[in-house]
Structure formats: structure tokens, C-alpha cells
Amino acid sequence: MSSPRPSRSGRGHRDARGVRVLVTGASGTFGRAVGARLSGLGAHVTGLDLAPGPEDPVEVLACDITDDASVTATVAEAIGRMGGLDVLINNAGVGGPAAAELAPGGEARRQLEINLLGAWRVTAACTDALVASRGRVVMMSSRMAVMQLPLAAAYGASKRALVAYADALRLEIGTHVGVTCVYPSAVRSPIHDSTAAAGLSLEGVSRYEPLEGVVDTVLRAALGRRVRRDLATTRRGAVELFLARHLPSVTDRIVARTLAGRIRGGAFDGAELAAGLTERHRSAS
Template sequence: MNTARTSSALPLRGLFGGRRDARGLRVIVTGASGTFGRALCAELTGLGARVIGLDLAPRPDDPVDVLACDITDDAEVPAMVATALDRLGGLDLLINNAGIGGPAPAELPPGAEVRRQLDINLLGTWRVTAACVDALVASRGRVVMVSSRMAAMQLPLAAAYGASKRALVAYADALRMEIGTHVAVTCVYPSAVRSPIHDSTAAAGLSLEGMSSYEPLEGVVDTVLRAALGRRVRRDLPTTRRGAVEFFLARHLPRVTDRIIARTLAGRARGGAFEGAELAAGVVRRHTEAP
């Protein structure tokens, strides 16, 4: 994994008037045993925060105490959140980081993979947040949603992930309207970081290579921390300058991004990038057969 800072990363220090002191902050991080989660937990702990993680499969070498929690389970989520709140003595910051990806062409009927992504990425976040609302209101805390560039700019053959992340942002907007008088809600939009989240897509022959530019993990972590600790509360935060441009274009000039993505997809289909990928058969056929 490439974690070196690049010139496109947006550093935490020195932006928007600095940051709050993290010492003593009570924090819950979901997906705490994954690539982003472990890095976030380590950074926050190093800054003096008290962090408890939630994850389906905690690891023995996790940098913080991680509670085993299936965020698709309606009964387990409030129970595990209550345990975390009891140990922390309240809550100042919730980072909704848990999420999965996977192949899901929009032209095919939704199956188990689609339901799984929606349940984890959207409903799992909803369950955890709902269980934390009272504690966050009491502390005038913050919620950070780790969304995706695909919430604004959809990529082909991954409809479930994009739909779940766009819906996550809609949920965040509704949450902000309801509890924003007491709790800050920020969405962070990473582009693509090399991590196991892409493994199932690559195994299906639908790799992101050629469709996305990868960014360093460190830049994503910095941006999440800026959302969590920055003195100025931000509504939306892309993680790189390139991501900020893509975010602007997707929101204000969507036809431009549509054309760019469509042209890239056509080139990949004609160049054999999806050879043998059953899920991409329709795309390949439409781009390679004679008119």
C-alpha cells in the first residue's frame, strides 16, 4: 500500500484555523479493524483521544479496543454501542467508516451482493448513528461519514456501492436537518485507496485500474481528522485537490463527467480490459459489436 503523501493531498495542519485539542475526546470508529479504521484509531489515540472501535472481525493487533459488532444486526448494534458508551462515559465523536464494495452492474437484477452493500454502507451507518444520537446531542458532538467520490460521480459496474454512498449522503443531510442544532455532521469523499475493499471487484474482472487514480491513505486520514477536529465545521470534504475538482464537476457539470467516464469505459471495453468478466459481458458487447 502506498501511504506516501503526494502534492494533491490536503494536509490537516494549518487549514481553516487549526484544530481542536483531541485529548480526552470520546470516540467511536466503525470498521475499526479495516485499512482506514486502524489508521484513524491509531492517529486519534496518538493525539490523546479515547477510542473504541466496532468491527465485524476485530484483530488481535488492533491499535484500540475493538468490540465485535455486526452492524447489520438490529439488536446487536444498540447493545454494542451501549457497551462502548458505558466504557467511554459518553461520546464526543462518531466516525462512520465501515463499508464494503463489490461488483454490481446496474443492468442486472439486484441480488445478495447488492443487498449486502446497501445494508452495511447505508443501513449499518444508520443503525449505529441512531444508537449514538442521544449521547452526541448531550455532548454537542460531531458525526463524520466516510462516503466516497462515487456518491457524486458514479462509476460503471459498481452501482450498489455508488447508490449506497449517495444514499449515505442523503441520510447525512437529513440527520443534519434534524440534529444540526446540537451535532455537526460532515461527509468525507475519498476517491480510491489501495485496500482489500477492491478485492472482490478485481476478482470478478472489473478492476478499477484505468478508471480511477489512487490516492494515499494518509490524505484520507488527514481529511477525516480535519472533519473531526477542525475548528471550522465543514459540510462536505473531498480528500484531494483532484477530488475537489471532480466533486465540483459532478455536482455542477454532470454531463462533462458523464462523457469522460463513458469514453474511458468504452476504451477499456474495446481494449479487452473486461475479457472473461461475465458481469461486464453486456458492456463489452454493446461497445464492440458492429453498429
């Protein structure tokens, strides 16, 4: 990474000026916010997105991260334009309903392809440049990587697998590149739209957190003076992360109790994917 200068943030960050950053999913809610913040601090930010928007705060190149050739060519173009790479932020991700009791269909495959394999492809295309700069990789994971919610099996599986990939990557290139996983909880964004449309809203199951806190944490991972392995985005998230890793039976009971209350309240009535779940809960009571 570029030689650090005294931080202007007062939070122990390196100076962002001149730092070369690549952000995937750069036209989405998280990507736009991260890109705008880093650019405002003086970083040279390039984004990748399947559908760049006309009002993106940074330059965004069209890229399909599910396509090997698209990733190889577009990442090379981005790195060439910036003259190297110091930080990769694997932010691109999609969500949607998927019941664990049902066979995986197109929705499950889509989430695994984008959330896990897309990040893997982009990282592989960036590895040489990151090793050369002794840079960093930031993986946008999720609280659901460690604390699963029902009826979202594909998303949780993809994010847990992303953490496993990050762990393997850290062992392979950690002598030269810092690798950090960030664990936000729920933030209001279009990623939840398909779940809500299926009658499986997160309202009452997850506590929403502010976008700014997620952006702050991503910057801490990308620019902090010390490389952190894992970073929660709130104090509550840090507690959940600790409990899920060290006392998983406790978090299982918390989620199960919340779920049972939602079912008793009729939250999933009429939701096809939840039909088996609600029937089993009601017959067991």
C-alpha cells in the same frame, strides 16, 4: 465535545486529548489508520468491527452493524466505557461488483445493508450521546456518491444514499451536532479484491490516492474548528466533486470515454458481469 484547548497540530484542529471517539469498521484499512492517529493524539478511541483483529491499535468491540440488537447493546457498552461520546466516525463499508442492468442480488443487498443501513443504525444508537456533548458525525462516503463508475451500481447507490441520510440527519440534529461527509477516491485496500477477482479491476479507471490524505481529512472533519458539510480528500477530488454536482454531463462524458478505452483494450474480456456492456460497445462502434 470536550472544551477545545490550543491545537498542537498547527492545522486548525482542536486538541484531541480526551475527545471520545467511536469508529466503525475499526479493524479495516481506514479504521485502523484513523484509530491509530486519533489515539496517538490523545483521543479516547473505541472501535466496532465484525471481526476485531489481535493487532488493532485501539480497543475494538465485536459488533454486527446489520443487526439491531448487536448495535444497540455494543454502542451502549462503548459509550458507557468512554463516559459519553464526542465523535462518531461511520467508516464501515464494503464494495463489490454489481451491474445496474441486472436485478439486485445478494451482493447488492449486502452493500446497501452495511454501507447505508449499518451507518444509520449506529448513528441512531449514538444520537442522544452526541446531542448531549454537542458532538460530530463523520460519514465516510466516496467520490462514487457523485461520480458513478460502471459495474459498481450497488456501491455508488449505497454511498449516494448515505449522503442523503447525512443531509436529513443534519436537518434534524444540526442545531447540536455537526455532520460531515468525506469523499475519498480509490485507496489500495482489500475492499477492491472482489471486484478485481470478477475481472473488473479499477486499474486505469480510478487514480489511487494515499491513505494518509484520507486520514488527514477525517481528522479535519472530526476535530476542525469549523464544521464542514462536505470534504474531498484531494484537490483533484474537490474538482471532481464540483463538476459532478454542477456539470454532471461533463463527468459522465469523462467516465464514458475512459470506459470505452478500457473496453477497446480488452480490460473486461471474460468478465461475466461486463458481457452485455462490452457487447453493446463493440456493436455500436
